[in-house]
Amino acid sequence: MSSLGSLARAQAAAQERLVTSLLRELAPPAVRDGDVLRIPLPGGELAVGVRTWSPTGHHRLADDVTLDGRPAAHEAVVAAVLDAVGAGPGHADLVADSVARTARYLDAPPVRSGDRTRDAEQSLRLGHPFHPTPKSAQGLDDADLGAWAPELGAAFVLHHLALDPRVVVTGGTPPVPPAAVAARLTAGWTALPLHPFQARVLAADPTLAVLEAEGSLRWLGPRGDPVWPTSSVRTVVDTVTGASWKLPLRARLTHFVRTTPPEQACRAVDAAAVVERLGPLPAGFGVIADRGFATLDPAVGGDRLAADLTVIARAPFPPGGPRVLAGVLEEGPDGEAPPLVADVRAAGDVHAWLRRWLDVSLVPLLVLFGRAGLGFEAHPQNTLVTTDAAGWPTACWVRDLEGAHVRADRLPPGLPADSPLVYRPEEAWRRLRYHGVVNHLALLVAVLGRHTVGEAALWATVADVLAGVTDRDAAPWARDLLASPTLPAKAHLRSWAAGRGEDPLYVALPNPIAAAARGRMSA
Structure with a gap:
């Protein structure tokens, strides 16, 4: 059984995911009233406190929510959001299943194996920040989880x-x-x-x-x-x-x-x-x-x-104790700062830290996409960070090549044109921008910004790094990220509600890199 504290935190995390996903995917005409966000929904006006606001939707919301001015129970908030996206009656059960399992994980003691790589892999208790059921596991019962859950x-x-x-x-x-x-x-x-x-x-x-x-x-x-x-x-x-x-x-x-x-x-x-x-x-x-x-x-x-x-x-994990990015960006069971924030603080300069990370992550992703037409599904759960004793990033590793993709107009030698790896150029670029920028970099900037200097300053650093890219293979793609008004994001909530997991819907997000670049030019 979960303690009330763990269950309440699991419910708050689920509500935050549902509401932030709704804001990202449907863009209802929400009104910010001081620190309160008022969202009109078919089932009534949802009002929730805003702790921190994020340009990419990684808002941190207060636990207390009202519906039409009255305190709303967790189940009422879930029902109101699911109704807004046309989810069926069984979807609320899936949310409840994910919440119950999240609460169980929050109750469990942290994994302390002595292996930094394993401990990071087995520390992801809340899961994807924009998925309505990040910890649902249909087919596995409670005993199964006890035996097999990371x-x-x-x-x-x-x-x-x-x-x-x-x-x-x-x-x-x-x-x-x-x-x-x-x-x-x-x-x-x-x-x-x-x-x-x-x-x-x-x-x-x-x-x-x-x-x-x-x-x-x-x-x-x-x-x-x-x-x-x-x-x-x-x-x-x-x-x-x-x-x-x-x-x-x-x-x-x-x-x-x-x-x-x-x-x-x-x-x-x-x-x-x-x-x-x-x-x-x-x-x-x-x-x-x-x-x-x-x-x-x-x-x-x-x-x-x-x-x-x-x-x-x-292939085995490389030496150096690489840690899965999703694990080191997630706050602890009692709200402790994520492990990566401790590394950044130890390094002493968040802007310099971010520059070094971009030099081994986003910039190489753009180099390989330009040079070989090859992109990786480099979201936080497929990306690993290696840091030195002083906390500085020294290497980025990507994994799970089922999610890799190659541009059809840039076929590498030896790869047949009918390989399932081959995508239309525009689709390949969309996948790379979603996984590497919207899913990976936006989460990193949101978490580091929340605990250090704010997101706007860090997006300015990202824009500065991309503006300085001189590699001829990477430069055109860096310029695209600096200029494009929007970035693609998967609409996880609507896709889940519509049963479109294999063919997800996308939405366009305002591009914070382009906004920061415009700010640099006007300064």
């Missing part, structure tokens, strides 16, 4: 399935089984690691039963050293070797069922090959590559079963 410091042993080579499809360098599994494996066969939840889901699958009866499949059971899950829940890391696997889960986390169609695995492997052929990457920027995959041949088991079994082998 927020609770989970570690567990994987199950394994052995497949005859005649029924296997692979790409890149397939996953290498742990020694304890390899010892039980027939020569030439492939071992697929399975999350314990997925092993339970598939235990009675009739197609697998037929393959087992035919001698093409063997269940090896739980074997190997324990693994720990990253913030994504389904990517796991071997506690002894550091090997990492992205596993499918037939559970709906946020609004996606987290299985992996082989096409998506091919996309990740294609992206890794593009990165490898690029040669040296910009200084301070690195990619944690997805090396290869293995799965059951869809021609044997069908597309759904292949997606249920596709395992992607990922």
Whole structure:
């Protein structure tokens, strides 16, 4: 059971996400009355106190909300927002599920493994700041969370399935089984690691039963050293070797069922090959590559079963204790300043710190997009920051190459034009701006600004860095960010309400970089 404090904080976080998403996506004619924001909705006027205002929508709101002038219970606030976006009756249950799980995570003691990388991965208790159900997990019950949730410091042993080579499809360098599994494996066969939840889901699958009866499949059971899950829940890391696997889960986390169609695995492997052929990457920027995959041949088991079994082998975390950006930007259970703020304060100069971060993150992203047409899904949960003993950023790492993309007008050598990695140029640029700027940089600036000098001053620093970009591949894209009046943002709330997780809606946000650039010119 959650304490009242944790439940209240989880509800406040959910309300803040719902209201800020509503403001970003529907832009109702809200009125600021001093420190109170009045928002007209179909169900009445919602009034909420504003603690801090953000040009990119990362507002911090007060916990107390009124509806038509009367104090509104949490459930009434949720209902009013969901009604405004046309959500169905079941959506309120999903919000309640996410709130309950968030409260449980807030009640849990912080993870203290002694590994900075693991501790950051397993510290993300509130989740995406613009998602209505960032911690919903349909299909996983409370006992499952106790065993497998990263927020609770989970570690567990994987199950394994052995497949005859005649029924296997692979790409890149397939996953290498742990020694304890390899010892039980027939020569030439492939071992697929399975999350314990997925092993339970598939235990009675009739197609697998037929393959087992035919001698093409063997269940090896739980074997190997324990693994720990990253913030994504389904990517796991071997506690002894550091090997990492992205596993499918037939559970709906946020609004996606987290299985992996082989096409998506091919996309990740294609992206890794593009990165490898690029040669040296910009200084301070690195990619944690997805090396290869293995799965059951869809021609044997069908597309759904292949997606249920596709395992992607990922390179280990690099040395230096990199930490997932989302984890170090989230405030502590009792509202403590995020860990990255402590680093910035230790460094002593937030503007210089931000410049160094941009030099190893946004600027290299623009260089690679211009030079190779390659973009990364560099949102805060796919980006890792390495800092030195004095708190200064020394490296940026991106991961999860399923989200990488290549411009169709800039195909790198060796990449086929029909690769799932290839996007229309305008779509590729939209993806990079959303993930790298709106999702990643805007959160970073909002958090650092809130705890230091304010956002406006930091966006001016961003504009100054981009204005100074001289690399010929990156400069055109830097100029676009300096001049474009808007930036694209996913409309998570409306997309979730409409069941459009795979085909999300977008909205245009005022571009704070362009606003800061105009301020520089008029100063």
